[in-house]
Amino acid sequence: MINVLYIEDEPQIAQWLTTELAQHYMVYSYPSYEVYEQSGDQFIPDVAVLDIMLPGLDGFSIARKLKRTYDELPIILLSARAMLDDKLEGLSIADDYVTKPFQPAEIMARIEVLLRRFNKMDEVLTLHHISINTKDFEVRNQENGEEIMLTQTQTNLLRYFTNHLNQILTKEQLYEAVWQEPYMDGDKTLMVHIRYLREKIEKNPSAPLIIETIRGIGYRVRA
Structure with a gap:
């Protein structure tokens, strides 16, 4: 499990973002660096999310x-x-800088990018009953241990989803990333390949749990 150190002194924002992040990570949330230091919590953070304006040490100082x-x-x-100037100072210390207001999905997407950049992603990704070795992209049914054989197109689709976990991806994004050509409105190619992929990886393709349909937009795979 990925450990997220989150320091934010505004209670409503802290609770809101912590609740969202806790669906995917182990979140350790504190209102200040001093409270974090005094907590005695024994964990090694995999990523830190810091507000800048804080009581006591500010986010810049904490990052250092x-x-x-x-x-x-x-x-x-x-x-x-x-x-x-603030952004440039922040990026000279930290790895990303997000201005308020923001949405939790944006923070999760940025966390995923940084985890991949710093090689902190687990080699084995678990999505409900399937596991994916992210090095060689071997997909297995965890319930019976059998490998799920995918075509190259299905592999490319699933790889793109796992590289963009928790993000809502439009049909246009998916098609152009996998097929490397412009999406034509009304083209059913993507929908057909999603159906075939679901038939291989979902327990019940008619009620998919891994590849969610976001009505009117596209699809999403949650970690």
Whole structure:
């Protein structure tokens, strides 16, 4: 399980984002660095999400301290400051800078990018009853241990989904990424291949749990 260190002093924002992130990660949330230090919680963070305006040490200072302790720790700074100078200062210390307001899906997407960049992603990804070895992209049914054989197109589709976990992907995005050509409105190619892929990886393709349909938009795979 990925450990997320989250420091935010605004209770409503902290609760809102913690609730969303906790669906996918182990989240350790604190209102300040001082509370985090005094908590005595024993964990090694895989990623840190820090508000900049905090009581006591600000996010910039916390990021510097964390980088000295964990030199391979990816850090995302959150701030209402949208000025270029603030962003440049933040990015000189941390690995990403997100201005408020934001949506949880954006933060999760940025976390996933950083986890991949810092090689912190698990080699085996579990999605309901299937497991995916992300190195060689071997897909197995965990209930019987059997390998699920996919075509190259199905592999490319599933790989794109796993590279964009928790993100809602449009039909256009998926088609153009996998087929490397512009999507034509009304083309059923993607829908057909999604159906074939579901027949191989879903327990019940008629009620899919892995590849969700987002009506009117496209699809999503949740971690």
